[in-house]
Amino acid sequence: MTGTLILENLHIEYPEVLLFDRLNLQFPAGSLIGIETDVLDGATSLLKGIGGMLSDIDGRSILNGHDILTMPASERARKVGFVYENEGLISLYDVFQNIALPLEFHTDLTFAQTQSLIDATIEALNVPSTLVWMQPHELNDVQTRLVNLARALVMSPELLLIDELEGGMPDDMIDSTMQLLKGKARKDNMTVLLTSSNEHVLREVDQVLKIKSNQLVESSV
């Protein structure tokens, strides 16, 4: 099934710190999964581990039958999107170039196609069009995360990993962004895994998990 994510014995351990002990989980395609997070509980590392952005981890993270951890970088970049909680943009480029970079590098779209895709995405995210010509250092935290999200969404990934999107966002912006994500997930069969400590966000997802004893367990939120 497109977008189905299966974690098989996923084990994340730093020297002397065990974060996740052999996770075995399955997430259906088109679903929004929330991970209730706390300070320094390893949720960001979990997302990076699932997305194949950490080295030296054990187990498998299987997306649509392919192990993300052993996938070539370019294939992984097309299938997995990552939204950083902080920064995450390349300071060499302005906002437009940041969003366009993966499209330019990994696809054969023309410049006009790239531009119309970016325009449509930032409009859907309610990002002011003037923002695209700004430099990353001119953005505030919320704008930076929205640009990160736009960059991930333009690639139409099968798996979208979002690290605490909501910090500093007003409720109506959280609502509209979550509705957009839900719609994209259902329409494109995209699996979305997001970490959050915000109940407002966690109420909008299909399933909420929390980190307990180096495992992911069902949460009551």
Add this chain to the structure above:
Amino acid sequence: MQPAKGLRDEASARQNGSISCNAVIGPPSMSLADDPPKQKSNEPMRVKSVDYEVPNRFTVLGPLKMLVNPVAQLTSTVMDLIGLISVALAASKLLFVKKRRGIFMALFYRQIYNTGVRALYINGAIGVLVGTLLISRLFDYIPNQVMEDQFGYLFMVIVFRELGPLISGVILIARSATAITAEIGYLRLRREFQVLNGLGISPVFLFLLPVFFAFPLSLLLMFIYFDLVVFLSSYAVIWLSNPNADFFALLSAILSQISLNEIAINGLKAVLGGMMIGVISIHFGAKVESSFTEVSDAISNSTTTQLMVFFVINILLSVLAYTQ
């Protein structure tokens, strides 16, 4: 007056015994002259172990380590640089994809502009100074007749072969290579390499390749520009003392001395020198991990290494090519 909340909490925790004796309270470094902290009567007696370490230099292994460590460090740096060059060459195959070449070319032009074009001002200023100084000194030491006959040869030996490459290289190191090291260090601090890896884009492609190709070309441009400016300022000095000096005669005297061999050696100095300066910049910048102080260390180490390597390359090539 009540102490601040943090201090109150710490004091009460201390009374409850919930802060361990090892918690750091005062300044981390305490000199021998400072009074030792007084033991509170209700705290268990602390026994501080003192290790009387024998400094390395007084053991048999000490001098050996002092000899071996720099060699090991140098070997490791050389291996890293060879690795970076091979990685850059391997990543060059990405340039065959048209869209990726577009991304590269934008960064390459930016690098050429910053390194080769914007350096013309300082390169030109130093060229003027060198040209006027050189010719005024030569006039002092060499008889006028000899000077007129040998101008082309002297210019070629002093400026074209040695001073042009050396001064241009030093300007490249001082002006652009330090900036590259700082930029890469800053990108490392901001974890932008990780972001690029997450996007499936090699940082080598985006940061190393443009420098790898732009630095040699910039250096070559700087050689040419420097030689040209030195010639023009030399002519100006000659013209001041002899208004009948023929510009084209002097120019053709120089050109007649510059053989294909001279051009090839200068080209090699630009290619090898520029490539090594660029790779060393990236190498030291990429060693930055978590602190801003590492950036200044990186710049310092990078500049020292670049100067050494660039001078060695220049002298070796000159000795090999021009020794009779």
